[in-house]
Amino acid sequence: MIPGTFEYHAPRHLDDALGLLAEYRDDGKLLAGGQSLIPVMKLRLAEPKHIIDINRIAGLSHIAETSDELRIGALTRERDLERSDIVRQRYPLLLDTANVIADPLVRNLATVGGNLAHADPANDHPATMLAYRASVVALGPNGERVIPIDDFFISAFETTLQPDEILTEVRIPKPNGRAGGAYVKLERKVGDYAIAAAAVQLSFAYDGTIAEAGIAVTNVSYTPERSSAAEAIVRGNRLTDDVIRAAAQAAADACEPTADLRGSVEYKRAMTRTMTARALRLALVRAGA
Amino acid sequence: MPTISVTVNGEERRAEIESRMLLVHFLRETLNLTGTHIGCDTTSCGACTVHWNGRPVKSCTIFAVQVDGDEIRTVEGLETGGQLHPVQEGFWEEHGLQCGFCTPGMMMTAAALLEENPHPSEEEIRFAISGNLCRCTGYVNIVKAIQYAARKQAGAEAAAAGGA
Numbered sequence: 181m182i183p184g185t186f187e188y189h190a191p192r193h194l195d196d197a198l199g200l201l202a203e204y205r206d207d208g209k210l211l212a213g214g215q216s217l218i219p220v221m222k223l224r225l226a227e228p229k230h231i232i233d234i235n236r237i238a239g240l241s242h243i244a245e246t247s248d249e250l251r252i253g254a255l256t257r258e259r260d261l262e263r264s265d266i267v268r269q270r271y272p273l274l275l276d277t278a279n280v281i282a283d284p285l286v287r288n289l290a291t292v293g294g295n296l297a298h299a300d301p302a303n304d305h306p307a308t309m310l311a312y313r314a315s316v317v318a319l320g321p322n323g324e325r326v327i328p329i330d331d332f333f334i335s336a337f338e339t340t341l342q343p344d345e346i347l348t349e350v351r352i353p354k355p356n357g358r359a360g361g362a363y364v365k366l367e368r369k370v371g372d373y374a375i376a377a378a379a380v381q382l383s384f385a386y387d388g389t390i391a392e393a394g395i396a397v398t399n400v401s402y403t404p405e406r407s408s409a410a411e412a413i414v415r416g417n418r419l420t421d422d423v424i425r426a427a428a429q430a431a432a433d434a435c436e437p438t439a440d441l442r443g444s445v446e447y448k449r450a451m452t453r454t455m456t457a458r459a460l461r462l463a464l465v466r467a468g469a
Numbered sequence: 470m471p472t473i474s475v476t477v478n479g480e481e482r483r484a485e486i487e488s489r490m491l492l493v494h495f496l497r498e499t500l501n502l503t504g505t506h507i508g509c510d511t512t513s514c515g516a517c518t519v520h521w522n523g524r525p526v527k528s529c530t531i532f533a534v535q536v537d538g539d540e541i542r543t544v545e546g547l548e549t550g551g552q553l554h555p556v557q558e559g560f561w562e563e564h565g566l567q568c569g570f571c572t573p574g575m576m577m578t579a580a581a582l583l584e585e586n587p588h589p590s591e592e593e594i595r596f597a598i599s600g601n602l603c604r605c606t607g608y609v610n611i612v613k614a615i616q617y618a619a620r621k622q623a624g625a626e627a628a629a630a631g632g633a
């Protein structure tokens with residue numbers, strides 16, 4: 181499969197990349213890991229006239245903690261998340277997610293920024309970032325703006341990122357006190373998108389009740405979405421079996437799967453319930469409850 | 470058309486190419502290095518695996534222009550000075566292939582794994598090759614071949630250390 185013709189640009193600086201984006205607007209496309217863009221170009225579902233490769237721009241691949249946030253450069257590869265000590269020690273939900281995205285070869289190139297900007301409801305990072313209540317940083321001609329993740333996804337493959345903006349960073353609030361997280365994904369085989377998956381991030385109050393809960397599911401709705409009803413059931417309560425069951429059911433009721441080669445609507449809904457329950461239990465265990 | 474200069478298996482290669490040319494076509498058609506295979510052409514099978522600056526990646530999903538100035542290693546670059554790479558020897562000794570179509574990609578992934586982790590467990594081997602599909606072997610002998618290569622490498626290192 182041969183993609184359409186295009187002109188290739190490899191700017192070395194963010195300013196140059198912004199200039200090219202401003203110049204080509206709808207004819208231009210940023211290239212990060214290329215693991216979503218190149219496949220759609222090979223299928224001619226996208227035929228950009230200008231490719232702006234951001235891989236030669238330095239300073240977009242960091243994984244670093246500030247006093248209250250984990251900051252991840254948009255060009256950070258999944259493989260770097262998998263190998264990061266910070267992520268391995270303190271961000272189990274993120275580590276779980278990086279570990280089940282595509283396969284190890286794809287993860288050597290695929291980037292966190294690309295995963296979010298692509299806004300494929302089948303992608304795994306959107307649910308994880310919703311559960312973390314993360315935000316993304318967008319750089320445009322008028323400078324930087326920070327977009328809360330709840331204001332980022334509009335629809336499948338559509339975000340509030342403007343055509344002349346570059347996603348430069350993802351920011352995850354640092355969990356404090358007793359906290360735990362997990363991502364549980366059902367896939368037919370390694371390298372496939374989820375049949376259903378659930379991301380859970382919990383923080384606990386001193387009395388052992390849930391102070392804050394982030395719950396979101398993958399590939400069972402048209403837009404990456406948080407399960408607000410499930411969160412409401414969990415918040416302020418202890419995670420008993422009954423609460424877990426009710427929250428998982430709420431997530432399953434709220435999702436809107438479509439039947440396809442990965443299964444029927446009923447099956448996907450049932451699996452959403454199971455994945456949510458499993459993720460809640462694992463997050464609880466990891467929090468040392 | 471852009472001109473790229475790429476170090477392929479240690480040798481600098483220059484060529485004028487179309488921007489849309491995929492790396493796997495550059496290797497197979499422009500450089501005539503047909504050891505790298507095209508299996509699925511949809512980023513699924515790993516038959517096209519090569520090393521880009523040391524990391525195993527799927528060359529059917531990279532534009533050749535992206536690797537300008539970089540290093541690419543293909544299956545043809547595993548053997549050095551007439552000596553098979555331990556991974557190649559492992560596939561030979563443990564019968565790690567049947568039709569052989571997945572083998573170049575499988576070996577490139579295995580070689581990269583052993584560079585990062587010289588003593589992988591069976592689970593780590595299976596995790597590392599999970600992006601490389603084999604329709605014939607059932608993977609058992611592929612895992613044995615990589616274990617053979619790890620032992621061979623360790624032995625060679627011990628011998629080198631002993632001899633020094």
Ligand SMILES: Cc1cc2nc3c(=O)[nH]c(=O)nc-3n(C[C@H](O)[C@H](O)[C@H](O)COP(=O)(O)OP(=O)(O)OC[C@H]3O[C@@H](n4cnc5c(N)ncnc54)[C@H](O)[C@@H]3O)c2cc1C
Pocket residue numbers: 209210211212213214215216217218219254255280281282283286289290291292293294295296297298300302303304305341345346347348371372373374511512513
């Ligand atoms: C076989 C296969 C299996 C996969 N399985 C999964 C899976 O299970 N789960 C999963 O989550 N993903 C999966 N993926 C997708 C993979 O993770 C992609 O790499 C990811 O969705 C996009 O990241 P990228 O860096 O490759 O982006 P690219 O392909 O380079 O870009 C994707 C889109 O995002 C835009 N973009 C990229 N970076 C930026 C930026 N910094 N600012 C603004 N726009 C940007 C591009 O212009 C493009 O429109 C799979 C891919 C393959 C090939």
Ligand code: FES
Pocket residue numbers: 506507508509510511512513514515516517518527528529530
């Ligand atoms: S040919 Fe590249 S992954 Fe199959």
Ligand code: FES
Pocket residue numbers: 565566567568569570571572602603604605606
């Ligand atoms: S040996 Fe035939 S595909 Fe692996």
